[in-house]
Amino acid sequence: MYDFDYLRPTTVADAVALLAQRSEAKFLAGGQTLLPTLKQRLAQPEAVIDLSRIAALQGIREDGDALVIGAMTLHADVAASALVLRVIPALAALAGEIGDRQVRNRGTLGGSISNNDPAADYPGAVLGLGATIETDRRSIAADDFFTGMFETALDPGEIVTSVRFPVPQRAAYRKFPNPASRYATAGVFVARTVDGVRVAVTGAGATVFRVPAIEDALAADFSPAALTGITVDDDGLNSDIHASAAYRAHLIMVLARRAVAAIS
Amino acid sequence: MTNPAGTHPAGANPSGIGASIRRREDQRFLTGRGTYTDDINRPHQVHAFILRSPYAHARIGGFDLTAARAAPGVVAIFTGADLVADKVGSLPCGWQIHSKDGSPMIEPPHPPLVTDRVRHVGDQVALVLAETKAQARDAAELIVVDYQELPAVTGTRDALAPGAPLVHDQAASNLCFDWHLGDPAAVDAAFARAHHVTRIDLINNRLIANAMEPRAAIGEYDRATDDYTLWTTSQNPHVIRLLMGGFVLGIPEHKLRVIAPDVGGGFGSKIFHYAEEALVTWAARKIHRPVKWTADRSESFMSDAHGRDHVTHAELALDANGKFLGLRVNTIANMGAYLSTFAPSVPTYLYATLLAGQYATPAIYAEVRAVFTHTVPVDAYRGAGRPEACYVIERLVENAARELGIDRAELRRRNFIPPSAMPYATPVALEYDCGLFHRDLDEALTLIDYAGFPARKADSARRGKLRGIGFANYIEACGIAPSNIAGALGARAGLYESAEVRFHPTGSVTVFTGSHSHGQGHETTFSQLVSDRFGIPIDKIEIVHGDTSKVPFGMGTYGSRSLAVGGSAIAKAMDKIVAKGRKIAAHMLEAAETDIEFNAGRFSVAGTDRALGIADIALSAYVPHNYPLDELEPGLDEQSFYDPKNFTFPNGCQICELEIDPDTGVTKILAFVAADDFGKVINPMIVEGQVHGGIAQGIGQALMENCVYDSQSGQLLTGSYMDYCMPRADDLPSFQVAYHEEAPCTHNPLGVKGCGEAGTIGGSAAVMNAVVDALADRGITHLDMPATPERVWRALRDAMPAQAAE
């Protein structure tokens, strides 16, 4: 780790202002990605701006037909929240399957989606539920937010403040963990909403993506049997020492069937 | 009789032999009060950072150290040229193998810092010393090395391919040695008359030990006395003193003290003498300040010796009744870029000698070629050669049973070496002293409920799952080793163990042992030996190990040898204490020495009630007022060096039952049982713990762990826990283990065989046999380790393309 200045603002406006003053600065959420990056000397920020004292980024609340979760909410808190368990149990279950206990007690929703690791779980729920990402300056639809591997629509210096999840009729997430890292080798989030079916796949590609063929089939007939014969093209899927693209393509269909079976 | 772990014989000494007392050392470990090497800080120490090669193979044109030397906090920077100028030697290899043609193995130099070529990712390039660790690391980033990258070879089989890049110019075709064992003519004859031959090609995958504590070393030099001290994470401090002092730095042993304090796991990887130990010791004198180095985890991955890495073809010849006639094995073993301390012994005398397994196979022939590659050196890892042997044999036996339609248990029974044949000379140079192989098998069959397996398999099938069961009937040669035999086989050291048992005047005891404990619980087990013999509670017994200035020359801990060899040395030293105590007691009790009986710490005159406790004897020995001073020296402090008469042969049967999800290829272990014979058991709970840990590592190799290099660039792809998959608690079921004590070792004073590696030796074979069993209905006869979900899924997909969509 190289030396850096450590700053701890208490408002979103201060955080944004502090970042703007520095040529190279980073927001710090739970540090689960940022700190290992610093320790391995892969990044050399001049300042680290800790978001943990900003009250506006905390908390889980129900707002009409949506669940709003503050960016600094811990995975462990989402997993254990009575409100989330009641309203979108699939989201609580997803959060409870992230990493291990230590990671869940530090990692945050905002950190996870801002980082947009291709193997992260939350992007599956955010895209699968058609959530809206609220920032210090605008609202971004999930469909526009995840733009590529470790890339999002966020501008430099923009802070995610919360995520607004519309409450689905039913939703389920099925994850195939990488046996070493326990991140998602592939994860499929399936949601039935009043507007139709949304299916988002994480872990398998450069970034989370929807699968229209599966969505259409399920819109016509929401059952595992409706997926028979559908395949996902492995072209462009991730391939590594743990799982080839072909295997990931196969897993997507297995996980999709299992998710559908869980809620049909 | 089987003793369930966790109990001790009623009425016996509560801390004696057979008692499952809790590990005394755990109090300090679990409360964070252990003293590991990194916990030690010396006055005025500097911190070392080792610049390591980012390339698998490159020529070094030169260095520019200007900027680095000027960096804040830098005390000194050294490169290979500085070592050459100081005549620092090569890291030595402690075992010499001769090829079939009688020529010695190729033994290229292994410099602590390279001079002109790097040969694996992680090779040591420069030593940076600074006031803080961060400053040393900062400065290392400023070193400019002129690397000219060269082509690399990392694959075991690839190393021998024509035109493969050479690791060392002197090793043509990258061949280190081409060795063999056994009788090829007898094996040819056996195959000529075989009714059936089972053949297999398999890979024993490369593993990384991943001890919880990363390696660390501190070197210190005392200008006033010309003495050196090295604190290091070692399983055998005297061996390090001998190798480093004698071969690398030229420091006589009376001027070099090596301390291995608390060590957080080794699994073999901390046996070897590593470059960093020599570097910190040498540099401490150069700069007249203590030098401390601690590996970070990434460094451990690329600098701790790796394990296994064999490619093998093997054939088993059977007669019409399923009797084994002959075994032929051809193995290529990867040594990595240099010969680590005991590397050549592992795929030879610790491997091929075990190829008889538990079976009376009359003819065996093994050929082993060891190769150099541009990878981290490979050396002993828990089991060291013996898991590889067990894997070859047990995979063959399992496949043979299936091919011949003979039940796997029955085929094994037909071929076991019967107790009546003991002692049994195998065709591969060992003499087994005892073993009740039928008994182990029967007990394991009961534990797993073998008879109920078909019903369980049918139940799994109803749930769409593939269930499999797999056996491993293992035997290992432990208690390493009779020195004269080891010497004849190429060892460049003796393999006895030392002990000193020192009574203090008021009756407490300090035991000094040449063994080293780094997780095994010696402080408890060895205390139990003493408590049992002398009838004193263990809080009056201290076990001291790991310091060459305190302990007589010892060989350390590996090869499940500590109790069998180190414990035997303690027993021998205790014999001497008793013998002397008898003389003192005879004098004090005014009886003839021959009339003195000794039992659990009391010396009594036969047939009388006159007796003295050993504490009285000790006091008299140190305050010799009423004492036979004419014939006996004062004091009660005895030493022993025990050289084993033979190897010990722990053995047993492990059975694994598992279920495969054909949709994903995921394997879930449902049950794992082990019925073991470790001879006499001192602490059942510690033994059980050792077996559990070993099995976890066996399962790890079979299903998860794998060290992968990129075959083009030679980069280590599994250089962190993101990619190197360690088994975790929730990957494993609780194991059921049992042991019997009906076949104690016949040739050591305690009757013990050793238990440290057993779980690992059979573990991977049992799992893989179960995996193949689960897949056998689909025509699959073999899978290489690790049986990852994708590998299993592919095997199923390729075996039954028609059903691939499901």
Ligand SMILES: Cc1cc2nc3c(=O)[nH]c(=O)nc-3n(C[C@H](O)[C@H](O)[C@H](O)COP(=O)(O)OP(=O)(O)OC[C@H]3O[C@@H](n4cnc5c(N)ncnc54)[C@H](O)[C@@H]3O)c2cc1C
């Ligand atoms: C061992 C381990 C296992 C893991 N396993 C999983 C897993 O199974 N599944 C999974 O999904 N994830 C997993 N993770 C990731 C983890 O859950 C975190 O979500 C992730 O590391 C982000 O961490 P963080 O919230 O602490 O953010 P930080 O590391 O603090 O920040 C990450 C990045 O996001 C930026 N950032 C943070 N907050 C904001 C914000 N509000 N607005 C704008 N930018 C922001 C930071 O500047 C930084 O660039 C794992 C992590 C570890 C260390």
